[in-house]
Amino acid sequence: xxxxxxxxxxxxxxxxxxxxxxxxxxxxxxxxxxxxxxxxxxxxxxxxxxxxxxxxxxxxxxxxxxxxxxxxxxxxxxxxxxxxxxxxxxxxxxxxxxxxxxxxxxxxxxxxxxxxxxxxxxxxxxxxxxxxxxxxxxxxxxxxxxxxxxxxxxxxxxxxxxxxxxxxxxxxxxxxxxxxxxxxxxxxxxxxxxxxxxxxxxxxxxxxxxxxxxxxxxxxxxxxxxxxxxxxxxxxxxxxxxxxxxxxxxxxxxxxxxxxxxxxxxxxxxxxxxxxxxxxxxxxxxxxxxxxxxxxxxxxxxxxxxxxxxxxxxxxxxxxxxxxxxxxxxxxxxxxxxxxxxxxxxxxxxxxxxxxxxxxxxxxxxxxxxxxxxxxxxxxxxxxxxxxxxxxxxxx
Amino acid sequence: xxxxxxxxxxxxxxxxxxxxxxxxxxxxxxxxxxxxxxxxxxxxxxxxxxxxxxxxxxxxxxxxxxxxxxxxxxxxxxx
Numbered sequence: 001x002x003x004x005x006x007x008x009x010x011x012x013x014x015x016x017x018x019x020x021x022x023x024x025x026x027x028x029x030x031x032x033x034x035x036x037x038x039x040x041x042x043x044x045x046x047x048x049x050x051x052x053x054x055x056x057x058x059x060x061x062x063x064x065x066x067x068x069x070x071x072x073x074x075x076x077x078x079x080x081x082x083x084x085x086x087x088x089x090x091x092x093x094x095x096x097x098x099x100x101x102x103x104x105x106x107x108x109x110x111x112x113x114x115x116x117x118x119x120x121x122x123x124x125x126x127x128x129x130x131x132x133x134x135x136x137x138x139x140x141x142x143x144x145x146x147x148x149x150x151x152x153x154x155x156x157x158x159x160x161x162x163x164x165x166x167x168x169x170x171x172x173x174x175x176x177x178x179x180x181x182x183x184x185x186x187x188x189x190x191x192x193x194x195x196x197x198x199x200x201x202x203x204x205x206x207x208x209x210x211x212x213x214x215x216x217x218x219x220x221x222x223x224x225x226x227x228x229x230x231x232x233x234x235x236x237x238x239x240x241x242x243x244x245x246x247x248x249x250x251x252x253x254x255x256x257x258x259x260x261x262x263x264x265x266x267x268x269x270x271x272x273x274x275x276x277x278x279x280x281x282x283x284x285x286x287x288x289x290x291x292x293x294x295x296x297x298x299x300x301x302x303x304x305x306x307x308x309x310x311x312x313x314x315x316x317x318x319x320x321x322x323x324x325x326x327x328x329x330x331x332x333x334x335x336x337x338x339x340x341x342x343x344x345x346x347x348x349x350x351x352x353x354x355x356x357x358x359x360x361x362x363x364x365x366x367x368x369x370x371x372x373x374x375x376x377x378x379x380x381x382x383x384x385x386x387x388x389x390x391x392x393x394x395x396x
Numbered sequence: 397x398x399x400x401x402x403x404x405x406x407x408x409x410x411x412x413x414x415x416x417x418x419x420x421x422x423x424x425x426x427x428x429x430x431x432x433x434x435x436x437x438x439x440x441x442x443x444x445x446x447x448x449x450x451x452x453x454x455x456x457x458x459x460x461x462x463x464x465x466x467x468x469x470x471x472x473x474x475x
Contacts, residue, residue: 124450130453130454243437246437250434277444369457
């Protein structure tokens with residue numbers, strides 16, 4: 001990819017202070033700001049799609065040839081999400097890239113990787129309990145249960161995807177059903193195009209004098225930056241508005257079993273638009289010992305399902321021939337997470353694996369904090385790159 | 397029926413009822429604790445914004461363990 005697409009995120013302090021300013025003020029103003037940010041998200045996704053189409057032309061597949069090895073795609077998704085700390089940002093970018101011509105088959109392992117990468121946030125949150133042994137053991141296991149679940153999900157579904165294209169077929173079937181087959185424009189969502197197109201066209205026109213690849217690269221860069229900013233700001237705003245509602249949902253879920261836990265995790269994540277927020281919330285709840293690991297487990301699974309809303313929302317920004325593929329990858333994300341919960345949680349043997357893994361790891365980490373450090377560095381950065389090398393060696 | 401057996405059965409029933417009552421009480425206390433914890437959700441959300449502070453507090457502990465590990469190795473090497 002061209003150098004122009006390589007981005008540096010804004011300084012965190014600067015973003016945090018702007019976010020804090022934005023999170024003040026009356027609720028109606030926050031809703032207006034959220035509406036504006038959603039609009040910006042749609043423009044940004046459309047910008048990435050348009051930019052990638054310009055920059056790559058018919059060579060999108062060649063450009064992402066390195067990721068045609070599914071393990072490489074998985075690693076790209078994992079590491080990118082672990083660095084940005086937002087699966088919503090990464091999946092929205094993937095939707096934009098698919099809209100620009102990235103094959104869905106290459107994007108699927110990236111989406112799976114985003115699920116793993118996002119779990120780094122609650123693991124970091126659990127480190128705050130490190131000075132209190134038993135509390136740290138409970139908090140660390142509540143954080144890493146999500147990691148073990150998502151890794152197990154990949155171990156089950158990635159081979160199925162490679163062998164049978166299970167998710168690609170499911171997503172393809174559902175998206176072609178939802179997108180009008182003749183016009184290839186989304187049924188009932190055609191109002192998106194007229195509102196999203198003008199700013200995208202404006203930027204395209206402004207960059208018209210530049211070489212096509214460069215202007216495409218700039219559009220992608222602007223889109224990625226805008227998504228990063230939107231997801232950061234929208235998360236903070238929704239957290240401040242929705243905390244009361246989230247409390248109500250959690251209160252109503254207490255004592256009502258795992259299905260209620262999954263449902264409440266899903267709804268809270270949809271409300272705050274961030275799975276890492278939801279999964280991080282359970283860390284102090286479990287750390288204090290008030291909720292057991294088995295009680296917070298379903299709630300974290302709900303977060304996996306709830307986070308799919310952002311990619312679905314992003315997919316509505318795409319119109320034209322590639323709309324069907326953008327929706328397909330967003331639906332693949334949804335099917336992957338729903339199937340993962342259904343398959344793993346409904347089979348007792350599989351359901352127990354993340355619990356046992358998280359408990360064992362926490363038992364070791366509480367005695368030796370280096371294990372916790374090695375785990376974070378290994379699972380999110382070192383092992384992924386070793387896997388790329390190994391898979392390339394095996395394929396080569 | 398053997399009076400001893402009857403007495404034992406009656407005591408078992410009483411104990412089971414008492415155990416059930418204790419379990420219900422425990423469950424109510426646990427639920428109340430959970431509701432109380434949920435009421436502090438906004439504090440947890442705020443602490444999430446400072447998650448890098450967690451890394452900062454974690455780092456010295458890791459460094460101390462590293463020093464201990466290599467310190468022990470060095471001292472055992474000298475011996």
